[in-house]
Amino acid sequence: MSPRDGDPPEHHTQVGRPEAQLPATQQPSVEIAAGGRNQLRSKQAKTGGWLWFAGCLVCAVVIASPLAVVIASLLHDSGGAWQHLVETRLSSYALNTAILVTGVCALSLALGVVPAWFVARFDFPGRPVLAWALVLPLAVPSYVAAYAVTDLLQFSGPIQTSLRSLTGWTAGEYWFPSARSLGGAIVILASTLYPYVYIASRIAFGGQCAAMSEAGRTLGLSSNGVLIRIALPLARPAIAAATMLVAMETIADFGAVEYCAVDTLTTGVYRAWFGLDSQVAAAQLSTLIVAIAVCLVAVEAVLRRRQRHYNTTSRCARDYRSTIAGWRGVALCAVCVLPVSLGFVIPVSRLVYLTREMPDPEGLGLVLRYGQNSLLLAVASGSIAAGVALVVVCAHRIRRQRASYIAKLVCRFGYALPGPVIAIGVLMLAASIDRWTHSAWRSVDGPLPTHQLGRTLTDLLFAYQSRFSGIAIGIIDGSMRSIGRSLDDSARSLGLSATGVVLRIHAPLVRRALLGGALLVFVDVVKELPATLMLRPFNFDTLAVRVYQLASEERLGEAATAALAIIAVGILPMVLVSREIDRGR
Amino acid sequence: MSIALAITALVSTWLATATSHGDDLEVSVYSARHYDVDRQLYERFTEATGIRVNVVSGKSDELLARLEQEANLSPADLFITVDAGRLYRAEQRGVFQPHDSTTLNARVPDELRHPDDLWIGLTRRARVIVASVDRVEAGVRLSYEDLVRPEWRGRVVIRSSSNIYNQSLVASMIEHAGPEAAEDWSRGLVANLARKPQGGDRDQIRAVAAGEGDVAIVNQYYLAQMMLGSSADREAASQVRVIFPNQDGRGTHVNISGAGLTRHAPNRDNAVRLLEFLLSDEAQRTLAEGTQEYPVVPGVILSPILANWGPFKADLINASMLGANNPEAVRVMDRAGWR
Numbered sequence: 002m003s004p005r006d007g008d009p010p011e012h013h014t015q016v017g018r019p020e021a022q023l024p025a026t027q028q029p030s031v032e033i034a035a036g037g038r039n040q041l042r043s044k045q046a047k048t049g050g051w052l053w054f055a056g057c058l059v060c061a062v063v064i065a066s067p068l069a070v071v072i073a074s075l076l077h078d079s080g081g082a083w084q085h086l087v088e089t090r091l092s093s094y095a096l097n098t099a100i101l102v103t104g105v106c107a108l109s110l111a112l113g114v115v116p117a118w119f120v121a122r123f124d125f126p127g128r129p130v131l132a133w134a135l136v137l138p139l140a141v142p143s144y145v146a147a148y149a150v151t152d153l154l155q156f157s158g159p160i161q162t163s164l165r166s167l168t169g170w171t172a173g174e175y176w177f178p179s180a181r182s183l184g185g186a187i188v189i190l191a192s193t194l195y196p197y198v199y200i201a202s203r204i205a206f207g208g209q210c211a212a213m214s215e216a217g218r219t220l221g222l223s224s225n226g227v228l229i230r231i232a233l234p235l236a237r238p239a240i241a242a243a244t245m246l247v248a249m250e251t252i253a254d255f256g257a258v259e260y261c262a263v264d265t266l267t268t269g270v271y272r273a274w275f276g277l278d279s280q281v282a283a284a285q286l287s288t289l290i291v292a293i294a295v296c297l298v299a300v301e302a303v304l305r306r307r308q309r310h311y312n313t314t315s316r317c318a319r320d321y322r323s324t325i326a327g328w329r330g331v332a333l334c335a336v337c338v339l340p341v342s343l344g345f346v347i348p349v350s351r352l353v354y355l356t357r358e359m360p361d362p363e364g365l366g367l368v369l370r371y372g373q374n375s376l377l378l379a380v381a382s383g384s385i386a387a388g389v390a391l392v393v394v395c396a397h398r399i400r401r402q403r404a405s406y407i408a409k410l411v412c413r414f415g416y417a418l419p420g421p422v423i424a425i426g427v428l429m430l431a432a433s434i435d436r437w438t439h440s441a442w443r444s445v446d447g448p449l450p451t452h453q454l455g456r457t458l459t460d461l462l463f464a465y466q467s468r469f470s471g472i473a474i475g476i477i478d479g480s481m482r483s484i485g486r487s488l489d490d491s492a493r494s495l496g497l498s499a500t501g502v503v504l505r506i507h508a509p510l511v512r513r514a515l516l517g518g519a520l521l522v523f524v525d526v527v528k529e530l531p532a533t534l535m536l537r538p539f540n541f542d543t544l545a546v547r548v549y550q551l552a553s554e555e556r557l558g559e560a561a562t563a564a565l566a567i568i569a570v571g572i573l574p575m576v577l578v579s580r581e582i583d584r585g586r
Numbered sequence: 587m588s589i590a591l592a593i594t595a596l597v598s599t600w601l602a603t604a605t606s607h608g609d610d611l612e613v614s615v616y617s618a619r620h621y622d623v624d625r626q627l628y629e630r631f632t633e634a635t636g637i638r639v640n641v642v643s644g645k646s647d648e649l650l651a652r653l654e655q656e657a658n659l660s661p662a663d664l665f666i667t668v669d670a671g672r673l674y675r676a677e678q679r680g681v682f683q684p685h686d687s688t689t690l691n692a693r694v695p696d697e698l699r700h701p702d703d704l705w706i707g708l709t710r711r712a713r714v715i716v717a718s719v720d721r722v723e724a725g726v727r728l729s730y731e732d733l734v735r736p737e738w739r740g741r742v743v744i745r746s747s748s749n750i751y752n753q754s755l756v757a758s759m760i761e762h763a764g765p766e767a768a769e770d771w772s773r774g775l776v777a778n779l780a781r782k783p784q785g786g787d788r789d790q791i792r793a794v795a796a797g798e799g800d801v802a803i804v805n806q807y808y809l810a811q812m813m814l815g816s817s818a819d820r821e822a823a824s825q826v827r828v829i830f831p832n833q834d835g836r837g838t839h840v841n842i843s844g845a846g847l848t849r850h851a852p853n854r855d856n857a858v859r860l861l862e863f864l865l866s867d868e869a870q871r872t873l874a875e876g877t878q879e880y881p882v883v884p885g886v887i888l889s890p891i892l893a894n895w896g897p898f899k900a901d902l903i904n905a906s907m908l909g910a911n912n913p914e915a916v917r918v919m920d921r922a923g924w925r
Contacts, residue, residue, distance in 0.1 A: 089920040157796035262784035275647040432655040535648045539640035550620035555786040
């Protein structure tokens with residue numbers, strides 16, 4: 002049987018080519034391919050929406066500006082620091098980063114796609130709990146997982162110590178896997194980041210029409226065959242987008258790799274900046290990171306372009322789940338338990354043990370106060386990110402111009418950049434704005450504006466958007482793509498304005514994606530450390546800052562209380578996300 | 587809608603509690619010291635003087651970057667950091683102004699403050715050798731240089747060269763013996779390591795206690811804090827003993843944490859008062875007790891643990907040189923392959 006036999010029937014799914022790539026004159030034909038019926042209306046659908054277009058460009062410029070400021074400092078001379086880096090460290094930074102990213106992506110795919118398939122298509126023991134438990138590791142900051150796991154596995158940790166006392170071995174007489182290695186970093190990062198892949202594949206598998214896999218089965222495909230020939234190819238764009246998120250977060254990670262004693266480009270940025278005292282060399286390294294991010298975004302865009310699906314009928318019967326009992330059911334359960342254990346159960350139980358041994362010396366009151374600050378920043382950032390994403394994605398949907406397409410891509414680079422790089426860019430911008438308003442104030446001889454708190458809080462929220470809004474944009478973009486264009490055309494032909502289409506058609510249809518995007522940004526902000534540490538106002542500490550304060554004194558046991566609080570704050574949104582996915586079925 | 591209302595309410599109550607009060611009874615601090623005892627001292631200062639203390643704590647270099655970017659509009663009055671190398675860096679960037687307080691200068695020995703009053707030490711810390719009680723004989727005298735001899739092959743543990751404490755140690759060697767000697771020493775040390783540099787100073791102590799290495803180079807207060815810590819930490823600390831290196835030569839490498847008055851300090855007088863408070867006998871004793879560091883003011887009582895370890899000869903190198911040699915030290919360690 003040729004692979005074509007497995008292709009979905011034409012009347013359910015139509016594959017359109019990407020419009021962004023085509024010159025304007027060819028647009029109408031795309032409309033036909035995409036399910037549109039009327040060439041005249043397609044023209045109408047493109048008019049209007051100038052405000053959205055402008056908003057989209059403004060968002061992109063603002064979000065990318067800290068990045069641009071940092072890259073601009075390339076024009077200065079690095080005083081030999083770059084040369085020194087190239088001679089001594091750069092190749093190992095680059096190699097480690099390459100291995101790390103490849104390894105984390107591959108492992109995240111394994112840990113995310115397989116359980117998602119099981120959960121979406123089969124009923125097996127433990128499935129109801131595992132379905133939502135599988136997203137929980139996203140609530141665990143990877144630096145926290147890293148220190149819990151290294152603490153557990155290191156030579157002086159409980160496992161090796163009891164192994165030695167059982168066997169009488171001494172140092173050097175036995176081999177034990179070290180968490181403080183490239184392999185350890187890959188496992189730790191993948192086990193906390195795979196939920197991106199899991200969520201994307203769950204949504205994709207859950208949203209596929211039963212008729213497609215029915216057709217596959219009728220044509221003799223096994224259930225594995227359905228997965229490989231039908232479900233995976235259909236889910237590919239969504240999975241690719243999620244994997245890109247994983248890759249970017251891996252590149253930007255500092256805490257976990259530092260803990261695992263792995264030198265990457267990002268730890269190199271720190272070393273160049275603070276060790277070699279060369280901000281320029283740090284900017285040069287950052288530019289290298291941006292270049293990698295650009296490549297990742299481009300690869301993902303290409304993957305998406307090659308394939309696009311519209312469910313033309315809004316009602317398509319969802320696939321049913323077949324029941325698997327007995328030892329095979331237990332095996333499925335075990336496969337799904339593994340990622341949850343790695344990313345959640347093991348680190349959390351170690352933290353619980355540590356915090357019982359030695360709780361935070363300042364008590365729960367302080368932790369609660371910091372938690373309130375974390376919550377405030379996270380709620381604000383999540384909401385803003387959803388708004389920004391709606392503007393950026395809808396603007397491109399309405400206008401479909403190269404500029405809006407590029408704007409949409411540019412907004413996503415920030416996710417790969419290390420937090421401090423974004424933070425320093427924001428500082429530079431804010432400082433020049435401050436100086437400018439200050440001189441403006443002085444020229445009118447008025448009193449000086451005293452808005453320190455407000456300003457640094459704005460700086461911080463700005464930095465979060467610059468870094469995280471790409472996540473929300475990616476998710477909402479993905480959801481928007483599954484809405485057929487014919488819907489826009491019909492609405493416009495019935496007299497709705499561009500804004501009307503966005504508010505009354507798009508926003509309600511992608512509301513679950515809006516919520517999901519906001520929640521993911523929420524969780525990321527709760528976990529975020531470097532930008533928070535650098536930009537926050539006076540007397541304003543968050544849970545992540547508390548973890549840092551104790552961890553920097555190497556009081557990891559006492560840091561466990563605040564670390565658990567971070568996880569607790571993150572769990573609620575993760576459960577909400579999970580429930581939304583289930584409801585989508 | 588109700589969510590939006592709740593958020594608005596949350597934000598407004600929070601803004602009301604957190605905004606500054608607009609009078610001049612305050613002092614603002616950027617601090618790279620994260621100790622809980624620091625915060626307790628600030629509270630005591632507020633009780634005594636009525637001056638509120640605003641704090642942003644963070645990583646030294648990042649706070650310095652913030653201070654530089656904010657320039658003349660910075661709200662910060664004091665910059666507090668650990669390691670002389672960082673004080674030097676801040677001084678070089680021109681973010682400090684002289685405090686001109688004779689009270690302060692009378693309390694702190696010359697080598698622990700800037701000659702032109704640009705910064706002043708708050709606490710001292712010694713970078714000592716920690717040795718296994720089982721595998722290193724008692725009473726042995728060691729120097730940093732001894733640890734690169736062949737008999738220590740595979741027995742030394744130390745953290746990464748990214749750490750400023752190691753950078754300052756190598757910077758002091760560059761000052762005493764030149765960059766070539768410092769690079770030879772670094773190479774020798776790397777050759778003698780029991781494992782790839784990893785973890786923090788406490789992890790090195792734990793590694794020695796567990797037998798992964800026999801000696802470690804760490805800051806003394808980590809060991810003292812472990813002696814007061816969880817049961818596992820106390821157990822590990824009991825497996826090791828402290829050796830003050832180079833007692834027959836230049837003395838043990840000593841570093842400081844310190845503070846400088848910022849160039850554009852809006853509350854200059856309050857900041858000097860806070861510094862005077864932090865260098866009072868009472869505050870110095872609280873600092874030493876709280877973090878197990880050494881006080882900078884002579885005659886202040888040490889914590890019981892440090893008193894028990896006894897007096898030692900400290901390397902009296904000018905603290906500024908640690909900063910001046912820092913970039914060279916990083917390059918030396920990079921070339922030596924010290925991760």
